[in-house]
Amino acid sequence: MIEVKDIHKSFGDHHILKGVSATFHKGQTSMIIGSSGSGKTVFLKCLLGLFAPEQGDICYDDRYYSKMTLSEKRELRKEIGMVFQGGALFDSETIEDNIKFPLKMFTDQTGEEMKERVNFVLNRVHLENVNDKFPAELSGGMQKRVAIARAIVMNPKYLFCDEPNSGLDPQTAIVIDNLIQEITEEYQMITIINSHDMNSVMEIGEKIIFLKQGLKEWEGSYKTIFKTDNKAVTDFVYCSNLYKKVREVYNKS
Numbered sequence: 001m002i003e004v005k006d007i008h009k010s011f012g013d014h015h016i017l018k019g020v021s022a023t024f025h026k027g028q029t030s031m032i033i034g035s036s037g038s039g040k041t042v043f044l045k046c047l048l049g050l051f052a053p054e055q056g057d058i059c060y061d062d063r064y065y066s067k068m069t070l071s072e073k074r075e076l077r078k079e080i081g082m083v084f085q086g087g088a089l090f091d092s093e094t095i096e097d098n099i100k101f102p103l104k105m106f107t108d109q110t111g112e113e114m115k116e117r118v119n120f121v122l123n124r125v126h127l128e129n130v131n132d133k134f135p136a137e138l139s140g141g142m143q144k145r146v147a148i149a150r151a152i153v154m155n156p157k158y159l160f161c162d163e164p165n166s167g168l169d170p171q172t173a174i175v176i177d178n179l180i181q182e183i184t185e186e187y188q189m190i191t192i193i194n195s196h197d198m199n200s201v202m203e204i205g206e207k208i209i210f211l212k213q214g215l216k217e218w219e220g221s222y223k224t225i226f227k228t229d230n231k232a233v234t235d236f237v238y239c240s241n242l243y244k245k246v247r248e249v250y251n252k253s
Ligand SMILES: Nc1ncnc2c1ncn2[C@@H]1O[C@H](COP(=O)(O)OP(=O)(O)OP(=O)(O)O)[C@@H](O)[C@H]1O
Pocket: 011, 016, 034, 035, 036, 037, 038, 039, 040, 041, 042, 043
């Protein structure tokens, strides 16, 4: 379990996270939603250990970040898989080398062991015969699968994804969502996704946290988001006519 306890993060006098608490469980896919600038990426970067909150703490399976030594923090980093916005693949490296990157950085595996692991994760994200290709030779959806393969190559306990669907068509986006959810259940990871994509939220948001101006304004699931009368949430979710109609139909059924 990850327990986020009342974290605050500022840049200069710009107070971004103003006391956010949340709990995330194994095998569950959680979504962080909110308007642009509400603090979603800063929140994820605090979880990743890239930003240190000035106040509050984060507990990863009974380990408090504030009490960890540097080597324990390095161990924790190995347990985290990250899918960056846009995929963040290295353009000049082959797909195989992109996926090997964390293995080279954090393990003593031999070339053969690394190759075996790369092939395993590529197979898991349903990609074949792409080892020697470069990112630009793959479609956007395939690149996202490679980014997921790289994120899970170390067999992480925690998977964090910053807008994994950005730039994808709705059909491919759903395939990527389902893949992340399947992998989360299969490997019993704790998965946290920042998203703007309401389709994703409705599809896989077992837990949804709505951030507004650095505060947790609402928490629920794809089952309860249709029922809420929290104005900030409804203004955000139902700004499109499509979702207004969906809500009407859902609430009548
Ligand atoms: N490294 C930084 N230094 C200074 N300010 C930052 C830094 N990172 C983020 N911020 C500020 O924190 C605020 C929240 O940014 P954040 O990227 O978390 O928003 P977001 O909710 O992820 O937005 P979006 O949906 O547009 O990605 C913004 O005002 C941003 O300018």
